[in-house]
Amino acid sequence: MRKILVTGGLGFIGSHTVVELQNNGFEVVIIDDLSNSSESVLDGIIGITHKKPTFENLDLKEKASVENFFKKHNDISGVIHFAASKAVGESVENPLLYYENNLHTLIYMLKDVLGLQESNFIFSSSCTVYGQADKMPITENAPIKLAESPYGNTKQIGEEIITDTCKVNLNLNAIALRYFNPIGAHSSALIGELPIGIPQNLVPYITQTGFGLRECLSVFGNDYPTPDGTCIRDYIHVVDLAKAHVLALQRLLDKKNDSNFETFNVGTGVGSSVLEVITAFEGVSNKSLNYKFAPRREGDVISAYADITKANNVLGWKAKSSLEDAIDSAWKWEQKIRNL
Ligand code: WQD
Secondary structure, eight states, rough: OEEEEEEEESSSHHHHHHHHHHHHHHEEEEEEEESSOOOTEEEEEEHHHHHEEEEEOOOOTHHHHHHHHHHHTEEEEEEEEEEOOOOHHHHHHHHHHHIIIIIIIHHHHHHHHTSSSEEEEEEEGGGGGSSOOSSSSSOOOOOOOOOOOHHHHHHHHHHHHHHHHHHHHEEEEEEEEEEEEEEEOOOOOSOOOOOSSSOOOOHHHHHHHTSSSSSOEEESOOOOSSSSOOOOOEEEEEEHHHHHHHHHHHHHHHOOOSSSSEEEEEEEEEEEHHHEEEEHHHHHHHHOEEEEEEEEOTTTEEOOOOOOOOOOIIIOOOOOOHHHHHHHHHHHHHHHHTTT
C-alpha cells in the first residue's frame, strides 16, 4: 500500500482528499498544526472510511521537526500539500504572516520531498493567479495577472518556486491544481467546512444566514457587467475537487506526466452568479434567504470560470455534482453541525 503525506489534511479540502485517498487504497499520513482545523475531523474521516490515518500535530515552519518526520516516514510515495493560510483579507492585514506561512513551509517541504525515493508533489494553487482574465472560460495558458492580495501572491510565487525547482531537479514531479471556488461537504455530513468566526466566503455565509446564525447576506455589488449584475464564479463540489487530487497523484505515480511540472484548472466549467447561488440555496432548503445589495467588495473580479478541457482530457477528471448538489450538501452539513 503506497503511503501518501497530506499536509493540512484536517482542513476543508484536505480532509475530503484524505477520504478519497483511503477509499482508493492509499495509506495516509496527515500533518496538521490545527491552526484552522480540529482533531475531531479525524473522527469524521474514520466514520466515513473506517480507516484511521496516521496524524502528526506539526507546524511545518519547524524545520527540524519536519526533517525528523521524514526520517521516520522515508517511504512516502507522494505529498499533497494543502497546509497554508487562506483568508484573503487577513493576508492584506498581515502580509508577512502569509509569506512566512505559505512560502517558508513550501520551500522546506520541497527540500524534504527531494530527499525521498519518489519525489511526487501536488500543490494547492488557485484561480486567483489569473486575476480578472481577459477571456472566459479561463484556460491554463491565460496570463498570470498581478496578484490582488498577498494570499494570491503566495500562490503565484509558490508556482514559480516549484517551476524553478523542477527545472533543475528532474526527479521532482509536481502538479499544481488551480482550484476555482470549492464548496459543499461530504454526503455523509461527517466532514465539511468549518469557518472560524464570520465567514468571508459566499456559501458558508449563505448557509449560516439560512440557519439564522446571521441576519442578512450582503451581496457585494449588483452593478457588474454580468447578466444579473452580480459576480460570476465557478463553484466546485469539494468531493469532486478531492477526486481530482487522487487522479493527479496517480498520474505522477504511474509516471504518465508529460513534463515534471504540470498545472490543471479544477472547476466545473460553469459560471454562476451570486444571485444564482442564492436561488439554488432557496431551492434546496425551501427557505427564502434574507439578503440585501451592498457595495462592491474590494479586490473582487467580475467573472471567473474554468476551461476544464485539460483536466478532462489529460487527468480523465470531470466534476459530477451540480451547483444544487453542492449547496444541498453544504446545507445538510450546516444543519448537522448546528444541531450537535
Ligand atoms: C464569491 C462571490 C463575492 C461573500 C476566494 C478567494 C479565492 C479562493 C476562494 C481560497 C464574490 C460574493 C461573498 C458575501 C457576497 N481561495 N460574496 N457576499 O472571492 O471568489 O474567492 O475564495 O482559499 O482565492 O479569493 O470567493 O466565496 O469570497 O466570493 O456577495 O458575504 O460571492 O463578492 O462575487 P472568491 P467568495
